[in-house]
Amino acid sequence: MKTLDIAIIGGGGAGLTAAIYASRGMRKTAVFERLGAGGQIATTDVVENFPGFPEGINGFDLAQLLQRQAEKFGAKVIQESVTSLSPAEHGGFVLETEAGAYTARAVVVTAGADYNHLGVPGEAEFVGKGVSYCATCDGAFFKDQDVIVVGGGDAALDEAEFLTRYVKSVRIVHRRHELRASAINQQRAFSNPKIRFDWDTVVERIEGSSSVERVLLRNLVTGETREQPVGGVFVFIGQAPNNGLLNGLVALDAGGHAIVDLEMKTSVPGLFVAGDLRTKAARQLISACGDGATAAIAAEHYLAAHPANTSAK
Amino acid sequence: MAEVREVTDATFDSDVVKNDLPTLVDFWAPWCGPCRMVAPVVQELSEDYAGKVNFVKMNTDENPQVPTKFGIRSIPTLMIFRGGELKGTIVGFRPKSDLKKRIDEALV
Numbered sequence: 001m002k003t004l005d006i007a008i009i010g011g012g013g014a015g016l017t018a019a020i021y022a023s024r025g026m027r028k029t030a031v032f033e034r035l036g037a038g039g040q041i042a043t044t045d046v047v048e049n050f051p052g053f054p055e056g057i058n059g060f061d062l063a064q065l066l067q068r069q070a071e072k073f074g075a076k077v078i079q080e081s082v083t084s085l086s087p088a089e090h091g092g093f094v095l096e097t098e099a100g101a102y103t104a105r106a107v108v109v110t111a112g113a114d115y116n117h118l119g120v121p122g123e124a125e126f127v128g129k130g131v132s133y134c135a136t137c138d139g140a141f142f143k144d145q146d147v148i149v150v151g152g153g154d155a156a157l158d159e160a161e162f163l164t165r166y167v168k169s170v171r172i173v174h175r176r177h178e179l180r181a182s183a184i185n186q187q188r189a190f191s192n193p194k195i196r197f198d199w200d201t202v203v204e205r206i207e208g209s210s211s212v213e214r215v216l217l218r219n220l221v222t223g224e225t226r227e228q229p230v231g232g233v234f235v236f237i238g239q240a241p242n243n244g245l246l247n248g249l250v251a252l253d254a255g256g257h258a259i260v261d262l263e264m265k266t267s268v269p270g271l272f273v274a275g276d277l278r279t280k281a282a283r284q285l286i287s288a289c290g291d292g293a294t295a296a297i298a299a300e301h302y303l304a305a306h307p308a309n310t311s312a313k
Numbered sequence: 314m315a316e317v318r319e320v321t322d323a324t325f326d327s328d329v330v331k332n333d334l335p336t337l338v339d340f341w342a343p344w345c346g347p348c349r350m351v352a353p354v355v356q357e358l359s360e361d362y363a364g365k366v367n368f369v370k371m372n373t374d375e376n377p378q379v380p381t382k383f384g385i386r387s388i389p390t391l392m393i394f395r396g397g398e399l400k401g402t403i404v405g406f407r408p409k410s411d412l413k414k415r416i417d418e419a420l421v
Contacts, residue, residue, distance in 0.1 A: 035350060035407075035408060037350075038346075044346070058346075060346040060350070079409060081408050081410070098410050099410075128385075128386060128387040128390060128402075128404030128405070129387075130386055132386070134346075134387075136346060137346070138386060140342065140373075141380075141385065141386045211384060
């Protein structure tokens, strides 16, 4: 069994920042990432609101920089997915991955969130055939087509704006009558001639033969349904926290986010949660990174107060 | 360590369809973040399966015909061909262990 001082589960902004701090603190640190470094930012076309990049920066490039910075100070990025996390008998924690087991004296969970699915008929069937959760990946395949974007937050508006580079038109289908997105994104969307809005409207079904051809929309106010011919359906309706490892271990709020204090401490000593997985107001890269730094500093204090028990190795 | 070779619309038939080895094609584009994330994993897999599976990649920006023929509307998409037939399709970036499983299934 491999031993670590600080194990970080999840390699997004929160996890990589925690790794920078933990490894600079000379603690043996590893970040477990099931896919590739960066988390949600890695698929973002341009990050415009991260301080220090006045011209904006490509999300994947920023993720690579964060990873390089963490590795520079000795953190290891391990591409394995953690399947279980439990307190060890003599203090610390045991992590199991599909490839092996590790012990860590402190753990920072930064597993983030995954996008929500619509859960309507046709959605799963047409993934990769017109249903998409990444406009920056798939937009170019919808040249001169009519598409819909489902959602009303910043992600939905960002991606709709991006899609207008390629598509003929974007209809933003939103179940409410107002947007949650930031003012600047709203202004951009309202002034873009390619973007239209279907307010108070939900998608009931996605249909087609070999790929998406139309959606069935329902207006929640009038109750009316109508068919809308579209070539693509882009879904940005928020996220669900990846709390699988925390279930039964720490207290979660009604939305499934971990409840932590100002130092990212959970109810379990030595276990910290940072980033989108915790209860918080702002779900931004910069706040995730801030959380990561806070958690790593708190973990460092925890390790200093609880020196390694050599017999437990 | 061999680089994962680039194939084109023109070479797809000879490099993939008529290849004696099972062949995995990584459909990608330079602007696609998840494609850039999957590339090093595909590189690792090409070493793990050296001699058993041929690994190639196709830039969908420069090669419109093959992606259109296979109805690709999302990248990264990995397709596994054996004996000229499509044996498996993986849409989106999955963990390496998932990819291995899907490749092994396509080899049976």
